[in-house]
Amino acid sequence: xxxxxxxxxxxxxxxxxxxxxxxxxxxxxxxxxxxxxxxxxxxxxxxxxxxxxxxxxxxxxxxxxxxxxxxxxxxxxxxxxxxxxxxxxxxxxxxxxxxxxxxxxxxxxxxxxxxxxxxxxxxxxxxxxxxxxxxxxxxxxxxxxxxxxxxxxxxxxxxxxxxxxxxxxxxxxxxxxxxxxxxxxxxxxxxxxxxxxxxxxxxxxxxxxxxxxxxxxxxxxxxxxxxxxxxxxxxxxxxxxxxxxxxxxxxxxxxxxxxxxxxxxxxxxxxxxxxxxxxxxxxxxxxxxxxxxxxxxxxxxxxxxxxxxxx
Numbered sequence: 001x002x003x004x005x006x007x008x009x010x011x012x013x014x015x016x017x018x019x020x021x022x023x024x025x026x027x028x029x030x031x032x033x034x035x036x037x038x039x040x041x042x043x044x045x046x047x048x049x050x051x052x053x054x055x056x057x058x059x060x061x062x063x064x065x066x067x068x069x070x071x072x073x074x075x076x077x078x079x080x081x082x083x084x085x086x087x088x089x090x091x092x093x094x095x096x097x098x099x100x101x102x103x104x105x106x107x108x109x110x111x112x113x114x115x116x117x118x119x120x121x122x123x124x125x126x127x128x129x130x131x132x133x134x135x136x137x138x139x140x141x142x143x144x145x146x147x148x149x150x151x152x153x154x155x156x157x158x159x160x161x162x163x164x165x166x167x168x169x170x171x172x173x174x175x176x177x178x179x180x181x182x183x184x185x186x187x188x189x190x191x192x193x194x195x196x197x198x199x200x201x202x203x204x205x206x207x208x209x210x211x212x213x214x215x216x217x218x219x220x221x222x223x224x225x226x227x228x229x230x231x232x233x234x235x236x237x238x239x240x241x242x243x244x245x246x247x248x249x250x251x252x253x254x255x256x257x258x259x260x261x262x263x264x265x266x267x268x269x270x271x272x273x274x275x276x277x278x279x280x281x282x283x284x285x286x287x288x289x290x291x292x293x294x295x296x297x298x299x300x301x302x303x304x305x306x307x308x309x310x311x
Contacts, residue, residue: 040062041059041061042059042093042094042155043064043091043092043093043094044059044063044065044066044092044093044094044095045066045089045092045096046066046068046095047068047095047096047103048068048069048102049067049070049281049282050281050289051067051138052065052067053067053282053288054144054147054289055155057169057173057176057289058148058151058152058170058173059155060169062155062159062162062166066088068081068085070282070285071285072279072281072283072284072285076102076280076281077227077280079103081105081106081108086109089106089109089113090109090113090115091115092118093117093119093158094118094120094154094158095110095120096151097121097122098122098138099122099123099129099135100129100130100131100132100134100137101131101132102136119154119157119158121150121151121154123147124137126146126147134201136201136202136204136205137205139203139205140208141180141181141206141209143205145177148170148177149170152166152169152170177290179290180290180293180294183297184206187211187297187300187304188209188210188211190304191210191304192210192211192212193212193213194212194248194304194307195212195241195246195248196212196213196214196248196250197215197242197249197251198221199220199224199251199252199253200225200253201218201225202278203251204221207251215241215246216247217230217234217238220234220238224253224258224260227256239267242267242273245271247273248273248274248304248307249273249274249307250265250275251278252264252275252278253278254277254278254279255279255280255281256280272310273307274303276299276303278296279292279296
């Protein structure tokens with residue numbers, strides 16, 4: 001997975017601010033991790049907005065959440081951190097990162113801030129995955145459920161006096177995820193085993209959850225996800241899957257566009273294969289995780305229905 005560039009200038013500036021090297025600037029307290037926002041709200045930073053949405057819903061009025069990566073026009077793999085990110089993380093009581101090389105920049109900022117008593121929730125570690133695993137964990141309903149539970153437990157540990165409130169929020173969030181989980185089960189029941197392709201491995205976890213057979217060459221998907229050129233043989237194999245009618249739907253990552261993925265998309269269109277766009281981050285950024293994910297599932301379901309009717 002492409003490692004987001006680490007902005008050294010931002011970290012140097014941040015270090016100078018913390019040390020008070022700039023005359024007349026505000027010096028961050030060494031106990032910023034224990035500070036709270038208005039009405040005692042827990043300061044939370046989520047490296048990406050999909051995790052930010054979930055913890056916002058969990059924490060309700062008891063949290064103030066900053067989601068860093070949310071720009072629909074940005075490839076999250078290439079995100080470059082800045083001074084504002086460094087300060088936000090230094091002041092957070094709870095930081096949520098994805099891990100598995102997806103947001104190395106955030107982990108570097110956490111290490112640099114050295115904020116005492118700060119709680120860091122690393123999704124990769126919560127779900128017991130290795131550092132080289134496919135990092136698109138939020139596309140797995142199982143991993144989402146495990147992460148939501150860990151978020152709930154962390155909020156209670158930080159703010160135990162409001163445990164009953166967090167329990168109420170936790171139950172409410174699980175209930176609101178029921179449509180998303182139900183649609184996944186519905187797709188699996190209706191279309192399990194249907195062969196589909198994806199331009200990269202962002203869709204692998206959801207393909208598994210829905211029972212769809214993801215047949216695009218792994219070498220192709222992994223190379224595109226890491227910003228590399230796929231092996232020539234994998235490109236030939238992918239094209240053959242499209243031209244010979246094996247693939248019934250193409251899933252396309254709309255946030256990591258390359259000439260190769262565009263040509264793959266065009267080839268699928270030429271052969272009347274339905275194309276389903278998906279995104280790395282919540283789009284539009286102001287909707288909830290479940291609204292975003294459910295919309296993508298509806299698009300997938302419609303494409304599968306379209307293919308079935310075409311037979």
